[in-house]
Amino acid sequence: KGQIYFERFFGRSKLNSSSSDTTTATTATLDTFLKKEVCQRCHMLKNYGKVVPIKIPVNEFKSKLANIRNMNCVVIKVVDIMDFSGTFIEDFRHIVGNNPVIVVCNKMDVLPADIHKHRIEDWIRRECKARGMVAAHVKLLSSASKEGITDFIVELEKIRRGRDVFVVGCSNVGKSTFLNALVDEYSNKVEFGDQQEEENGGKKKKNGKQEVKHKEAEPQETPEKEAERKRKLLASRVTTSIFPGTTLNVISVPLWNNSTLFDTPGVDNPSQIIKLLKPEELKAVIPTKRIKPSLVHMIEGKSLFLAGLARIDYSGGLATFTVYTNNNLPLHLCRTDKADALFQRQRGKMLCPPIGLENININNNNNNNYIESDIIGNGLVFDEKMDLSQLTKFSITPEQVDFKHTHTDLVISGLGWIAIKPLSKQAKPFKLSIYTPKFIDVSLRAPLV
Ligand code: GDP
Incomplete structure (x- = not known):
């Protein structure tokens, strides 16, 4: 270029x-x-030690990375635990061939604290299997808080045995944050595994576990100096390279044993709701803090709005909806026969981020005429206009729900999910009608939490 x-x-x-x-x-x-x-990506990497994401459509990704299956490498597939199906690149086994795959479920810090990690790992294995990906290693971690990163590197070193590593994932799964955390950890000169230990004088394992040794910084080193040292170290390690046989630029980070970690461009998935939002609106949708699920009791003829981005009409006996979304995403419960009018009147105000805001004047704090709905979340207001496509309606009937679980997750890709639990023996079959913008994935799944 x-x-x-x-x-x-x-x-x-x-x-x-x-x-x-x-x-x-x-x-x-x-x-x-x-x-x-020098491109912004290289500039950010060399001067600030930050990986800036680049994105390509899924078909381009598949054709450009077709070489992976002919190479002897390890593939790290990063998925967002908040949107597993929306960030799971389909047909993945075909892309990577027989190479080992580590499924990294990122953003674990946003899940409620009382979850059972081994249950989530089992759940992920089942979901991977259902998508044709058997025998994948599963790792739960949080790149933002770096929880699980050190353990992950120890595990990676065991699996890869000197092979190159490719990191792939959809955009917004936190791949750059993950890479930054990984590079940071490698830059700290963490020593791994038997081989490394042998090289360093054959130190013994402690209690049968691998001992991970951090090289301590100089005692008098200030945080600024430490950051500077890391940046310099990173700048000396990171190079850019051309992926063989393609014109795809990928960032490469040297690892031990003359092997390399390659970052690949983020895959654009058009079925995620975040594709339709502006950066400032993403803050209300992408969770950054631990989710506090909201419990909503649903009865016949009630509708639940998730901001201005989705509406769920409920028909049936008493049921609970446990909503796992960003804590700041406003939830509004109202009567279904008033939902259309409410949507027209409140989109961009209380129902914000909104859908289809064209030609509407947003009047901040004007929620006095909002009588027929119960406010569950915070009413966030942005003063940006949006021009989004019309809503699409999905209907879910009891035949589609697997009743062997206590509840079923209704997933709206990129927004989160709702654990739906009918409370009594249903006198009449329940029905859900979900309205979201076009192309957004709506699906049912076995409960995650
Ligand atoms: P990329 O497009 O896949 O490279 O994703 P980024 O690394 O740019 O991250 C997308 C968004 O997810 C940013 O707002 C990050 O702050 C956030 N993020 C990334 N990793 C984590 C994580 O482990 N936990 C949380 N809560 N947020 C994360």
Whole structure:
């Protein structure tokens, strides 16, 4: 790319000149030029030690990474625990061939504290199997809080045995944060596994477990100096490379044993609701803190709004909806016969982030005329306009629900999920009608929590 820009600005002849003087001058100019025009991704990585995501559509991803299945490598597939199906790249086994896959479930810090991790791991294995991916290693972690990262690296070193590593995932699963945490941890010179221990004088295992040894920073080192040291270390380690056989630029990080960790571009999944939102609106949708689930009692003829992004009409006996979304996402319960009018009147106000806000004046704090609905969450208001497609309606009937579980998860891709539990023996069959923007995945699944 640098060469193309260079030619556009300075002309092709200079680059092709055979004169050594010109070549030297050209190389110097090109160097200067490239130094200035280094892509934002490399700039951020080298100067700030941060991986900036780039995105490609899923089909492009599949064709460009087709080589992976012919290589002897380990693949880390990062998924978002908040949106497992929306961030699970389908047909994955076919893409990676027989190479070992580690499914990293990121953002575990947002799940309620009382979850059973082994149950979630089993759940993920079942879901992977249902999608044709057997024998995957499953790791639960949080890249943001770095919980589980050290253990993960120890496990990775055992699995990869000197092989190269590819990190893949949909956009927004936290792949960059994960890579930053990983690179940070590697930059801390953590020593792993038997092989490494042998190299370091054959230190013994403690209580049968691998001992992970951090190289301590100098005692008098200030946080700023420590950050600077890490940045320098990272800058000296990170290089860019071209993935064989393609024009796809991937970031590579040298690992031990002359092997490399490759970051691949984030896969754009059009079925996620976050695709329709602006960055400031994402804050109300993507959870950053531990979720406090909201319990809603549903009866015949009630509708539940998840901000202005989804509406669920309920028909049937008493049921509980336990809503797992960002704590700041406003939830509103109202009568189904008033839901249309409420949506028209309150979208962008109490039902915010909204859908289809074109030509509507947003009047902050004007919620006095909001009588027929119960407010469950906080009413967030943004003053941005949005132009989104019309709602699509999905209907769910009892035949689609697997009653062998105590409850069933209704997933709205990117928004979260609702654990639905009928409380009494249903006198009449219940029915759910879900309205969301077009292309957004709505699905039922066995309960995660
Ligand atoms: P990428 O597009 O896959 O590279 O995703 P990013 O690393 O840019 O992260 C997307 C969003 O998820 C950002 O708002 C991150 O702060 C957030 N995020 C990433 N990892 C975690 C995590 O472990 N926990 C939480 N709560 N948020 C995370």
